[in-house]
Amino acid sequence: MAQDLTFLDATKLAELIRTREISSVEVVAAHLDRIKAVDPKVNAIVTLADGALEAAEQADADVKAGKELGPLHGVPFTAKDSIDTAGVLTQRGSPIFRGRTPDADAESVARMKKAGGILLAKTNLPEFSYWIESDNLLSGRSNNPWDLTKTPGGSSGGESAAIAAGMSPIGLGTDLAISVRGPAAQTGIVSLKATHGRVPMTGIWPRVPRRFWHVGPMARSIRDLALAFSQLAGPDGKDAFATSTVQFDAGIGRQPGRHLRVGWMTGPGFGPVDPEVRATVSAAADALKGLGIHVEEVGIPALEKDFALDVFNRLHVMEMKAAFAEATAGRHDDEIYKMAKTMLSLPDTSMTDFIDAEQGAERIRDGYAEYFKSFDVLLTHVLPIPAHKHGIAEFVIDGHKVDATYLQGATVPLNVTGLPGISMRFGTSKEGMPINVQLVGSWLAESTILHVASLLEGVSRVRDLHPAL
Known part of the structure; x- marks a missing residue:
């Protein structure tokens, strides 16, 4: 039974706890046992x-007493180790922050607890949450539960690996350019990067560049993403970007008021894409077409005129460099890992290039606005390749040699623009690795992409696959 509990989604676990078919103690104990066995x-x-x-x-006592219960009552959750947790170590993947214990929860953690969730553990990440692999000097490298020789991604790679391996049913990650969607794709789970500002970043480090950072749920099912989003979204009076009070529909299955229109693409504008990945996106498009969707x-x-990854790189370097320089000031070289060193070594962006990049970001936003005049959802790949071996700096993708930053080609446009996106599995590579697709909505249209994702999930053949550890 314990093995079954560790692969149920959070919504089902909450239902079973609420109806007293199982206890919260059983659920938490099962996940602790799973951590001991596979971590x-x-x-x-x-x-x-x-x-x-x-x-x-x-x-469990509250259930027996008939008290009012939150939607995640008694369900364990995990959180990336850049997200503050009161009384629980939050060390940000660096010896510089060894032993750091916050006094207060990040707003996102507080809201998960208010919904009844129980914090189970903190998960691994790259140094300072900055890279596409989760490796650091303090806690080492995380491995992909589907193939331990491969990465679960970054920067929320520990979170994605924990959920995929049955160590957690649901959790919180952060996303600067790829970091909840990419790791979800590499481990075959689901994740949501909501519209920028929907979920407050209060209590999460680093906060710069604030206009690109997001915090979002990672889980087993689309209904779990909808449930978590319904609890996480809304202003907190501290994060000035979190101002939206627009009502949203967190439910699944509601038919929109008009016939849905979905466009799909794998480029140009994203960089090269592996044929297996493109075929998966095409198959997802066909599946939606088969459901009667246009x-x-x-x-x-606009994505061809201004390459979003280049725009992002020119915009964020100066702010990130300053934050990293402040964090590492006066520290020994052996306390600083390779990504912080790389960031600190990058040349400053000239004011001319910075202004041009800002204008490029505006043109990209305009391009998406034009697209969403005619369509409700954009279907793309998440990553151009399935999960890869650890430590690879260059890839040959569809005959083109690119560096590792190009893995962000289809995800970073949503950080530059602030658009919402869902990462969900829809395929499997010839090596048996998950392949996810990305559903993109217009600003504040999370309910639309959650609805389409639930439809796609319903016809997916890979939803219940789990790694054999």
């Missing part, structure tokens, strides 16, 4: 939260 291979967990079993006992292949000219 030595995966290395996704960096800290266990004290008091999880005691919190589960209280959750689907057609499209292009967005």
Whole structure:
């Protein structure tokens, strides 16, 4: 039964706890046992939260007492180790922050707890949350549970690996350019990067460049993303970007008021894409077409004029360099890992290039606005290739040699523009690795992409596959 519990989604676990078919103690204990059994291979967990079993006992007592229960009552969750957790180590993937224990929860953690969730553990990440692999000097490298020789991605790679391996049913990651969607794709789970500002970043480091950072849920099912989003979204009076009070529909299955129009593309404008990945996106498009949705292949000219990855790189370097310089000031060289060193070594962006990049970002936003005049959803790939071996700096993708930053080609446009996107599995590579697709909506249109994702999930043949560890 314990093995079954560790692969149920959070929504089902909450239902079983609420109806007293299982106890919260059983659920938390099953996940702790799973961590003990498989994390030595995966290395996704960096800290266990004290008091999880005691919190589960209280959750069960509240059920028996007939108290009002939150939608995640008694369900364990995990959080990336850049997200503050009161009384629980938050060390940001660096010896510089060794032993750091916050006094208060990040707003996103507080809202998960308010919904009844029980913090189970903190998960691994790259140094300072900055890279597409989760590796650092403090807690080492996380491995992909589908193939331990491969990466679960970054920067929320520990979170994705924990959920994929059955160590957590749901959790929180952060996303600067790829970091909840890419890791979800590499491990075959689901994740949501909502519209920028929907979920407050209060209590999460680094906060610069703030206009690109997001925090979002990672989970097993689309309904879990909808549930988590309904609890996480809304202003907190501290994060000035979190101002939206627009009502949204967090439910699944509601038919939109008009016939849906979905466009799909894998480029140009994203960089090269592996044929297997393109075929998966095409198959997802065909699946939606088979459900009676209007689907057609499209292009967005603005992405061809201004390559979003180049725009992003020119915009964020100066701010990130300053944050990294402040964090590492006066520290020994052996406390600083390769990504911070790389960032600190990059040349400054000239004012001319910075202004041109800002204007490029505006043109990209305009291009998406034009697209969403005619379509409700954009279907793309998440990553141009399935999960790769650890430590690869260059790739040959569809005959083109590119560096590792190009893996962000289809995800970073949503950070530059602030658009919402969902990463969900729809295929499997010839090597048995997950392949995810990305569903993009217009600003504040999370309910639309959650609805389409639920439809796609319903016809997916890979939803219930789990890694054999």
